[in-house]
Amino acid sequence: MKRTTILALGTSTLMSLGLLGGAATMALADTSPAEAQVFLAAPGSLTAAVSAAEASSGGKAMSAEFEEDGTDAGMYEVEIVMPDGSVAEYLVNPADNSVRLMPADTDDGDDDDENESN
Numbered sequence: 015m016k017r018t019t020i021l022a023l024g025t026s027t028l029m030s031l032g033l034l035g036g037a038a039t040m041a042l043a044d045t046s047p048a049e050a051q052v053f054l055a056a057p058g059s060l061t062a063a064v065s066a067a068e069a070s071s072g073g074k075a076m077s078a079e080f081e082e083d084g085t086d087a088g089m090y091e092v093e094i095v096m097p098d099g100s101v102a103e104y105l106v107n108p109a110d111n112s113v114r115l116m117p118a119d120t121d122d123g124d125d126d127d128e129n130e131s132n
Contacts, residue, residue: 049082056080056088058108063090067104070113073097081105091116 064075073094081089090106103116 063106066111067092
């Protein structure tokens with residue numbers, strides 16, 4: 015009984031810290047109040063989206079974010095590491111937690127590679 019209680023408390027604590035980290039990241043990011051309202055109005059949760067992507071893919075989530083704009087606006091994008099070490103990105107519809115694999119050639123708008131070609 016004690017072990018179950020400790021595990022439940024530990025899981026709740028980790029989830030709470032994750033939510034606080036997400037809120038802090040959003041606060042530091044260039045997220046407008048309008049974009050924040052879109053996120054708050056979305057059904058479901060980031061936690062449910064991650065669980066759905068992991069269950070669908072058989073892998074483990076490495077990162078997740080809410081898409082505020084573009085063709086995938088209103089969806090959760092979850093980066094999954096597969097058991098073989100490969101990485102794939104999945105889109106999760108927060109309305110019904112349906113999961114679909116993102117095409118490998120999708121440009122997610124990250125500027126991480128911006129200086130590599132210079």
